[in-house]
Amino acid sequence: MTSQAADGPDTVAASRRSKLTREREQEFFDAVLDQIRACGYDSVTMEGVAASTRCSKATLYRQWRTKPQFVAAALRASRRTRFDGIDTGTLADDLREAARAAGAWSAKDTRLLQALGHAVTQDPELRTALREALIDPEIDALKQILRRGVERGEVPADHPALDYIPAQIFGVLRARPVLEGKDADPEYIVRFVEAAVLPTLGLT
Amino acid sequence: MTSQAADGPDTVAASRRSKLTREREQEFFDAVLDQIRACGYDSVTMEGVAASTRCSKATLYRQWRTKPQFVAAALRASRRTRFDGIDTGTLADDLREAARAAGAWSAKDTRLLQALGHAVTQDPELRTALREALIDPEIDALKQILRRGVERGEVPADHPALDYIPAQIFGVLRARPVLEGKDADPEYIVRFVEAAVLPTLGLT
DNA sequence: CCGTTTCGGAACGGGCACGTATCGATGAGT
DNA sequence: ACTCATCGATACGTGCCCGTTCCGAAACGG
Incomplete structure (x- = not known):
């Protein structure tokens, strides 16, 4: 009892x-x-x-x-905050941390996204459910990381690459399985952030 | 007759x-x-x-x-070479041109890729057919563009971002419909290349 | 000009999955 | 301890689609 x-x-x-x-x-x-x-x-x-x-x-x-x-x-x-609450103090480390989380995140949820990718275009309820469960929380967290970086003055608010960063990370995450046949592990995506994203923003 | x-x-x-x-x-x-x-x-x-x-x-x-x-x-x-044969003489313009082609390319074929995305993981024949029709030709053309840029000395051969560029362009192309609900038009993807890809490679 | 072949149309058998309905068993609330 | 709702199991009706088969009609090819 x-x-x-x-x-x-x-x-x-x-x-x-x-x-x-x-x-x-x-x-x-x-x-x-x-x-x-x-x-x-x-x-x-x-x-x-x-x-x-x-x-x-x-x-x-x-x-x-x-x-x-x-x-x-x-x-x-299954809606969970995965890489929310990241706040290391610097934009570069925040992005590295987010990349690491995204890499670990990827394997199962990328599959889910892939499998639901088309069904979602047919059923609006399914569409909003998927967005609210897997997409919006992560994108919002990412945007918040960027916004904090801007407020700290680490990167100008009108930097033209800012708008593309969420799409870049999401895109590369989902593109690797298609292009190379392997899942995007944390190492891969962190290396991408350090090789492409941070230099573009003028960090490092 | x-x-x-x-x-x-x-x-x-x-x-x-x-x-x-x-x-x-x-x-x-x-x-x-x-x-x-x-x-x-x-x-x-x-x-x-x-x-x-x-x-x-x-x-x-x-x-x-x-x-x-x-x-x-x-x-x-339906296998066609879409942005093959681009050769303007400079890496920056080649990438801009490829971006423009990819943007026009996107609308129909992104949908096809999305719709076949999961079916392809089940049937090997379908998988190779899709790769040979829509993916490999474009990726190969892109890699050739990059290789010519390296040979001309516009960018170092070991530039860490080089490996990620195809995945970036493909990824951003496919990510926008999911994140913003609009197809990635040429203007969007060209702006991305100019805002993020070219600066990373050190091309203004 | 005539045989052969493939065409378009339609029907068929089989299987599968949706969503419903029925039925005894089980467990919670009073 | 009794009642009642919900459980798991199963059977059912319906509709859909695969892949096959049969049938004239029409088009090649000699």
């Missing part, structure tokens, strides 16, 4: 219209995202997710009306 | 095991690539292609055994 209450008293008391625990729900989300990474969005089936989590298809449809809504919920639940 | 012979006498005389003309074949290819851009790879159906080109499904299956093989053939047929 006491051990079960460790989940948090109000967690259960709070309006849970379902008997599924949060952990159980997260199993469904992990399963569907894993299958999307492996087989692509279209090839993922509710039946497959139900089978791999040993739950009933009916259960999934009771909680989420349809497959896109289910996937969107999974994305929203 | 004479006007029909304008197709080329040997074009017909050459071993065409099929009654389909090259132009007719290209209609099929254009149709399937258009549908892929519009609906994604998985959603494309042989029935849809047959209907939109007013041919029989049987005809498609007579020429190509299966859907991936058909799409791969379409990709191989």
Whole structure:
């Protein structure tokens, strides 16, 4: 009893219209995202997710009306701040740190982005869910890093390359698997920042 | 008669095991690539292609055994050198020219790349067809531009940023639609090259 | 000019996945 | 201890698409 209450008293008391625990729900989300990474969005089936989590298809449809809504919920639940809260004091080190985080970040989420890349253009809800889960938080964090650098006077506010830096890092991250067939590891992306981004900004 | 012979006498005389003309074949290819851009790879159906080109499904299956093989053939047929043969004499202008070409290039082929992005990880034949049709030719042309610049002494051969330039341009090209929701037009990508790439290489 | 071949059209069998409905079992709340 | 909602399992109806097959019609080729 006491051990079960460790989940948090109000967690259960709070309006849970379902008997599924949060952990159980997260199993469904992990399963569907894993299958999307492996087989692509279209090839993922509710039946497959139900089978791999040993739950009933009916259960999934009771909680989420349809497959896109289910996937969107999974994305929203996996929303995490990954390289947020970086603040070393200098722009160069902040960017290096962000690059390192992005490199570690890359492997799984790049796959997810790739697999959802086209599905997202069809379903608006899926689109916003993906943006809010994987894209906007990181881009915003990056922009904040840059803004702090500008405020410290490390780089002029109207530096023409500033606007392109998020697209550059995101782009290179996603381009390497296509061009070289390897995932973009931290070493690769840090080296890129030091070789291309920092010199452009006049740092180092 | 004479006007029909304008197709080329040997074009017909050459071993065409099929009654389909090259132009007719290209209609099929254009149709399937258009549908892929519009609906994604998985959603494309042989029935849809047959209907939109007013041919029989049987005809498609007579020429190509299966859907991936058909799409791969379409990709191989659409293989074109886009920004090849650029040679202005200076590295900076070559890169500007390549950027302009890439910007015009982008709209349709970025969509195709996006739509095929995941399907390609499943089917090796599709993968090589896509690489040979859309990726390798452009990357090779870009590398040649850079190599000529090195040979002219405009940039040191061991410049650390050199290796990243193809990935940068490709990456930024594909990143903008995701981050900003607009296609990367020539103006955008040329501005990027001038703001970020050229300064990094020490070219003003 | 006539046989042969491939064309376009249509129907078919098979499989698969969506989303629904039914049914006993189980666990929570009173 | 009893009730009731939700669980997992399963079966079902529907629609879609693959790949095949059959059928005239039309176009080559000799």
